Amino acid sequence: MATRTRRDVWKLSKIKVWEDTLLWYAKAVAKMQERKLSDPTSWRYQAAIHGYAGNAPGEEPADKATYWNQCQHHCWFFLPWHRWYLYYFEAIVAKTVRELGGPAGWSLPYWNYSDASNPDARKLPPAFREEKLPDGKPNPLRVNRGAGNGGANVGSPGSADIKICLKQPKFTAESAIVPRFGGAKVTANNHSGGIQGQLERTPHGSMHGAVGGLMGTFETAGLDPIFWLHHANIDRLWDVWRKRPSGHVDPTDTDWLDRVKFPFHDADGRPVTKTSRGVSDSAALGYVYEDISDPLRGALEGVSFDEEEESPMPSRIPEMIGASNAPVPLTAGRTATEVPLTAPTGPGAGLESVGGAAEPARVIVAFENVTGEGVAQNFAVYVNGTFAGILPTFGVPEASGATEKHPGGGLEYRFDVTEIVQQTGADPRTMRVEFVPEQQEPEPEPQPEAEDAGLESMQPRRGGTFEIGRVSVYLA
Numbered sequence: 301m302a303t304r305t306r307r308d309v310w311k312l313s314k315i316k317v318w319e320d321t322l323l324w325y326a327k328a329v330a331k332m333q334e335r336k337l338s339d340p341t342s343w344r345y346q347a348a349i350h351g352y353a354g355n356a357p358g359e360e361p362a363d364k365a366t367y368w369n370q371c372q373h374h375c376w377f378f379l380p381w382h383r384w385y386l387y388y389f390e391a392i393v394a395k396t397v398r399e400l401g402g403p404a405g406w407s408l409p410y411w412n413y414s415d416a417s418n419p420d421a422r423k424l425p426p427a428f429r430e431e432k433l434p435d436g437k438p439n440p441l442r443v444n445r446g447a448g449n450g451g452a453n454v455g456s457p458g459s460a461d462i463k464i465c466l467k468q469p470k471f472t473a474e475s476a477i478v479p480r481f482g483g484a485k486v487t488a489n490n491h492s493g494g495i496q497g498q499l500e501r502t503p504h505g506s507m508h509g510a511v512g513g514l515m516g517t518f519e520t521a522g523l524d525p526i527f528w529l530h531h532a533n534i535d536r537l538w539d540v541w542r543k544r545p546s547g548h549v550d551p552t553d554t555d556w557l558d559r560v561k562f563p564f565h566d567a568d569g570r571p572v573t574k575t576s577r578g579v580s581d582s583a584a585l586g587y588v589y590e591d592i593s594d595p596l597r598g599a600l601e602g603v604s605f606d607e608e609e610e611s612p613m614p615s616r617i618p619e620m621i622g623a624s625n626a627p628v629p630l631t632a633g634r635t636a637t638e639v640p641l642t643a644p645t646g647p648g649a650g651l652e653s654v655g656g657a658a659e660p661a662r663v664i665v666a667f668e669n670v671t672g673e674g675v676a677q678n679f680a681v682y683v684n685g686t687f688a689g690i691l692p693t694f695g696v697p698e699a700s701g702a703t704e705k706h707p708g709g710g711l712e713y714r715f716d717v718t719e720i721v722q723q724t725g726a727d728p729r730t731m732r733v734e735f736v737p738e739q740q741e742p743e744p745e746p747q748p749e750a751e752d753a754g755l756e757s758m759q760p761r762r763g764g765t766f767e768i769g770r771v772s773v774y775l776a
């Protein structure tokens with residue numbers, strides 16, 4: 301089979317708005333939307349694999365318990381599961397394109413919202429905003445979104461940040477405190493709840509929250525055609541991370557490789573079962589990305605690449621040196637909390653010596669038991685007045701209610717703030733942590749209330765209420 305190349309959607313869009321890949325995507329989406337919910341190759345079924353809230357009884361297949369609500373989040377299966385998900389989705393779209401008389405070898409483009417060389421990077425490509433297709437039919441690529449349909453930049457530069465994730469030296473943490481690239485180890489399927497990797501937080505979760513609308517919840521995200529291009533980019537960043545120098549390797553643990561099974565259907569609607577084994581080599585799966593060059597090379601002033609990459613990570617026992625004494629509600633305005641710090645008595649050497657000791661400690665701020673409901677929102681986090689990253693609430697509602705699968709304790713976030721502490725000469729007795737809702741720039745074009753034939757019942761509510769159970773500070 302010939303190798304497919306997944307292309308940058310903005311490069312395609314600069315050729316023309318309805319470049320062939322996008323026009324055929326739109327036609328295939330419209331075709332898939334005509335198929336019945338119970339057909340594994342239908343648009344609705346494909347989204348239900350990711351999440352399904354239950355609103356079309358009677359049309360549901362008997363085996364939905366096996367195939368729906370399967371997305372793997374907040375753990376080290378996030379990347380492999382979504383890679384297979386895209387793989388079969390792409391095959392289904394490609395087959396549909398052929399059936400409609402289009403070319404063979406259709407490949408899923410990716411949305412690189414972090415491309416520093418493209419001033420339009422965070423805008424939705426025009427094919428996802430146009431009201432009509434070239435033949436005058438309604439454009440199925442345009443759906444209700446919280447932002448972007450009018451041509452504004454989506455979210456803030458912080459929500460498209462890739463420095464935090466690409467600089468992670470390891471795929472999975474050796475402790476529950478240190479944040480890593482790909483998520484925490486678990487030994488069973490994990491739909492939600494737990495410790496996400498830094499890629500899953502930003503740009504993944506933050507771009508879900510920035511687009512909003514259907515993209516803001518698990519059970520509606522796959523109904524937005526941009527979802528698949530967003531995830532192609534996340535999948536691409538996995539390849540980018542692994543190609544960066546210095547031991548960026550995927551887990552070799554059989555708990556990751558073989559233990560957990562992922563059920564899907566192929567392009568002919570036949571059941572298939574996959575694991576993470578063999579998933580790492582995208583070329584072996586028949587596709588490559590147009591560009592997996594390192595976007596951080598040379599971008600960090602005064603730091604040679606290898607020094608930056610090899611920031612030491614001593615294996616010390618993490619020690620908690622402070623915690624907020626009450627839950628912190630995330631509000632529509634600015635919320636601040638002061639975390640009192642104590643001098644560590646254990647292996648931590650205290651904030652005073654961070655960066656000075658022979659074995660410098662990392663300073664980690666943990667947001668524990670983040671719970672709530674509603675459509676994902678992004679909060680900019682400031683530590684001692686300095687921007688530390690985005691806290692996206694994508695996935696929080698799904699992790700908040702107790703189900704048979706998890707206790708409903710919400711999500712856990714880890715921010716490495718070592719550099720901020722070093723650069724701001726932090727007070728060793730207190731840490732100020734603030735949360736500011738991410739600002740969305742106004743849309744240049746006025747937005748008519750979108751009508752989504754057939755999908756109205758799927759419109760998630762706008763906004764939500766979220767709370768952090770505890771903010772704590774660790775030396776690790």
Ligand code: C2O
Binds near residue numbers: 371382504508531
């Ligand atoms: Cu399973 Cu971006 O979500």
